[in-house]
Amino acid sequence: MGCPTPAWPAVGATADGFGYRIQEFVPGHSRNQVTATRARLLITVLERHAGIDPDPQHCWSRFVREQVTGRRDELLRAAAERGPTGQPLADACERLLAAHGTVALPTGGLVHGDFRPGNILFQPGRVSGVIDIEALGSGSRSRADPSRPRRRGP
Structure with missing residues (x-):
């Protein structure tokens, strides 16, 4: 998918319509703060989201444009x-x-929807899992310098 997301052995909805996803256990710990080392790991994960368009109907770029306008x-x-x-x-x-x-914000990239330290599992030197992806959609990934060419693939 572009990020180390645990497998989902079961997905569905309860009789009351409450959606659920059961994810496999992934070792690691979330962190409250992002250090420079963890930031580099997160940037690597975000770079893997380029060109992955998981749900064009759920587009965060369109949502932002509609909110701002x-x-x-x-x-x-x-x-x-x-x-x-x-x-x-x-x-x-x-x-x-x-x-x-x-x-016009770019589209066509994977957007987590709630990409924050509490939803990222770390092990020493790597990101072991990205969780809480029900807000997953398409849209624009943030870039510090939009004039730089995008790196493709892992």
């Missing part, structure tokens, strides 16, 4: 109300949106 004022107002750093954040977002207008 359809709920822009609401989102900026909510950010501004989030404590002393909220207004500067909202102002910075306004400047970026004004400078760049509508941006």
Whole structure:
């Protein structure tokens, strides 16, 4: 799939419609913080997501575009109300949106949907598992420098 996701021996829904996935046990531990070494491991996992389009109907790039265009004022107002750093954040977002207008985010990459340290299992020197993938979809992977060519494959 592009990341070390444990196998799913069973997937389904309860009689009440609650979805479930039973995953195989994978050794490792999640971490609260990402060190430089772990960040490099995570970047390697994310690079493997290039060109994998698991669900074009569930596209995170489209979701972000719809949120920014359809709920822009609401989102900026909510950010501004989030404590002393909220207004500067909202102002910075306004400047970026004004400078760049509508941006077409790339699609066609695998997006976890909740890729955070608590959903990554580490063993020394490697990522042993990526869990909690029910928000998996398609979309754009983040890149620090979009002018650099994408590396393909593992």
